[in-house]
Amino acid sequence: MPKISDKGQRMPASPIRKLTPYADKAKQDGKKVYHLNIGQPDIATPDGMLSAIKNIDFKVWAYTPSEGTLSYRKKLTEYYNKIGYGITPDDIIVTTGGSEAITIAMMACLDSGDEVIIPEPFYANYNGFASQGDIVVKPILSYIDNGFALPPVSEFEKLITEKTKAIIICNPNNPTGYLYSKEEMDALKELVLKHDLYLFSDEAYREFCYDGRTFISPMHLDGLEENVVVMDTVSKRYSACGARLGCMITKNKELRTTALKFAQARLSAGMVEQIAGEAAVDTPDSYFEAVNKEYTSRRDTLVAALNKMDGVYCPNPGGAFYVVAKLPIDNADKFCQWMLETFSLNNETVMMAPATGFYSTPGAGANEVRMAYVLNNDDLAKAMACLEEALKVYPGRTVGSEQLSVGSL
Incomplete structure (x- = not known):
């Protein structure tokens, strides 16, 4: 078999899309998945x-x-x-x-x-x-x-x-x-x-x-x-x-x-x-004013919900439609996959992007996730309720530097 190029082997997988098979499987199993992993707006095109x-x-x-x-x-x-x-x-x-x-x-x-x-x-x-x-x-x-x-x-x-x-x-x-x-x-x-x-x-x-x-x-x-x-x-x-x-x-x-x-x-x-x-280019300013107002509201919903969760910290962003949040978890890649494979609340779960894929420094972002607030406020609230419950039972949850055992949760 011909050899794959070294360049091809070095090419990194997308942290935004690499968990898609797990999300697809969750949907096949009948779960509703709240997609906070990708910056695909639900706002209508002009x-x-x-x-x-x-x-x-x-x-x-x-x-x-x-x-x-x-x-x-x-x-x-x-x-x-x-x-x-x-x-x-x-x-x-x-x-x-x-x-x-x-x-x-x-x-x-x-x-x-x-x-x-x-x-x-x-x-x-x-x-x-x-x-x-x-x-x-x-x-x-x-x-x-x-x-x-x-x-x-x-x-x-x-x-x-x-x-x-x-x-x-x-x-x-x-x-x-x-x-x-x-x-x-x-x-x-x-x-x-x-x-x-x-x-x-x-x-x-x-x-x-x-x-x-x-x-x-x-x-x-x-x-x-x-x-x-x-x-x-x-x-x-x-x-x-x-x-x-x-x-x-x-x-x-x-x-x-x-x-x-x-x-x-x-x-x-x-x-x-x-x-x-x-x-x-001829899109009226009113379009952007309405969009800005909507995203500001969504940002406020998401950031407030995250910072109310035990052990979670999320700075308030000044732009775009993303947040990076620090969670009380051992490994963001494992956690995001676990959310899709194992966890559900009322048959719903959340898809996020592990922040490790947004760093080049080894080990950086291990307890961080990126979320895109591209869903409406009601869906964001449901997604945050789901995340909050997931963090309570995740086997790799940490408190400070101590990892909890499953039996202690």
Whole structure:
């Protein structure tokens, strides 16, 4: 039998999806599963996007330009300049989802063996994308005790070598929901300029900022024009995950020219998706206001319920629609699988993502889980009731550093 590639063997499994077989089995057994494991919103996609698809009238479903259609890039420019990015259509490459924006950015900016620093916990697929390009991820720990704030610049400095080429941030953050402050962004700016690094800014959750807090992009900071690469997607903003439509933005003309070669190699993003994306830009502000209000309510429901549970701690996130919670458990991977295989309350259970998959540091996040508050408040309340009861009887429950035996529960 031919040998699988070393790269393929190193490729990490998704912590978000790897427990799916257990969830499927639980459903086959008649259990209701509350899916808090994946950021699939239940919010309705804007009518304008759906209408644009329904009213399509073309005779040939053709290729589009590798950089994206000019009409869509012009429309995107309106959106980004409305929030102060000061770009032109030539600064945009349309991609097949935000994932391709990340991979093209990595391929265009980093060589095999180059290093990228990422505050962790981080979006798990960064590991996978880096693995594809033989890029070395250098994680820098952030901590649940201070809400996963950006680590001090001095900690970044310790990791920088001659192989360091970039820093990746996700703001607001997936998986923690942390929203970086202006002071933190300014500190990153100085670090990037000092060491002449790329700053990749994953902005998939830009619209989801709560409690009147302000989103700050590196695109808002003067002097970073040659360093910043924005990676974006329509998936979360318009509740259109299945559209698989994103973009990469940079004012660095040499980088944009290089990235276009990778875009040409995969031919083009979809025509239908770009038609829908163009219509999406005209989505009224009232849509986002209603969505923001709904997610704020869901966040409050989830965080309050978690922090009322014995031995549980969950910081209050400033953005996105995720939380990372610390639970009184021995092993998050075992616990999440046990929830699906063994536990149910009124024939219901909860699917979560073990936080270990969002860290690169061995052992980090062993007692943490990520939850996406993409269900309505009633379902969230039922899911939390289920989780609370599960924690009372889980065989690997811990109190402080002491593990309880099954017989003591």
